[in-house]
Amino acid sequence: MRFVLDTNVLVSGLFFGGKPGQIIDWWLASGKELLVTEAVLAEYDAVLTRLSKRYPSVPAKRLFQQVVLRSQLVEGADVPLGACPDASDLKFLACALGGAGKWIISGDKHLLGVDGWRGLRVVSPAAFVTAVIAVG
Numbered sequence: 001m002r003f004v005l006d007t008n009v010l011v012s013g014l015f016f017g018g019k020p021g022q023i024i025d026w027w028l029a030s031g032k033e034l035l036v037t038e039a040v041l042a043e044y045d046a047v048l049t050r051l052s053k054r055y056p057s058v059p060a061k062r063l064f065q066q067v068v069l070r071s072q073l074v075e076g077a078d079v080p081l082g083a084c085p086d087a088s089d090l091k092f093l094a095c096a097l098g099g100a101g102k103w104i105i106s107g108d109k110h111l112l113g114v115d116g117w118r119g120l121r122v123v124s125p126a127a128f129v130t131a132v133i134a135v136g
Contacts, residue, residue, distance in 0.1 A: 001032045001033065001102070001103070001132070002033040002035050002072070002096075002099055002100060002101040002102065002103075003033070003034060003035065003096075003101050003102070003104070003105060004034070004035050004036075004040070004092050004095045004096045004099075004101050004104045004105070005023070005034060005104075005105050005106075006092055006105065006108055006111060007040075007043050007044055007047050008106065008107045008108060009023065009105050009106060009107060009125055010024070010044055010048075010063075010067070011047055011048065011051060012107070012125070013125075014048070014058060014059075014060060014063050015051065015055060015058055015060075018125070019124075019125035019128075020107075020125045022125075023105060023125055023128060023129065023133070024063070026133050028066065028070070033071070033072045033099075033101075034067065034070065034071040034072065035072050035074050035095050035096060035099035035101045036067065036071045036072070036073055036074070036095060037073070037074055037075065037091060037094065037095045037098065038073070039076065039091040039094075039095075040091055040092065040095050041067070041068065041073075043091070044064060044067060045064055048060040048061070048063070048064050072099060074095060074098045074099035075098050076091065076094030076095050076097075077093075077097035077098040079093045079094045079097065083114065084110055084111060084113075084114050085110045085113065086108070086110035086111075089106075089108060089110050089111050092104050092106065092111060093111075093114070093117070093118075093120065096120050097118060097120070101120075102119070102120065102121055103120075103121045103122075103123065103128065103132070104120060104121070104122045104123075105123060105124070105125055105128045106122060106123075106124070107124055107125065112124065
């Protein structure tokens with residue numbers, strides 16, 4: 001399985017646990033392929049760096065290093081500007097399409113609104129846990 005994590009899911013999982021934390025734990029234990037592009041990695045790094053200053057006890061840099069080492073770096077596909085209402089989210093669609101991923105896990109309403117576009121499943125962390133992780 002190949003999937004993409006929106007930055008909000010990665011950050012929530014690391015800092016707050018819950019369903020996003022379950023997804024990160026599942027990914028690290030399962031060997032499934034987390035897809036990233038240079039643009040996705042840059043956003044992960046920027047947000048984790050900013051938050052690690054506010055929460056120094058959280059090992060944000062260690063998780064980022066795991067993402068870099070254990071994810072699949074792909075070239076993003078071309079995505080038309082109108083594919084998502086928020087242009088800053090296009091990088092996640094490009095990543096999934098470029099890496100032949102089928103899932104984007106996000107809490108972002110703009111991304112969730114494009115579920116089904118070009119065959120991509122864009123789901124919330126809770127929906128992903130129910131549909132994929134809980135099923136085994």
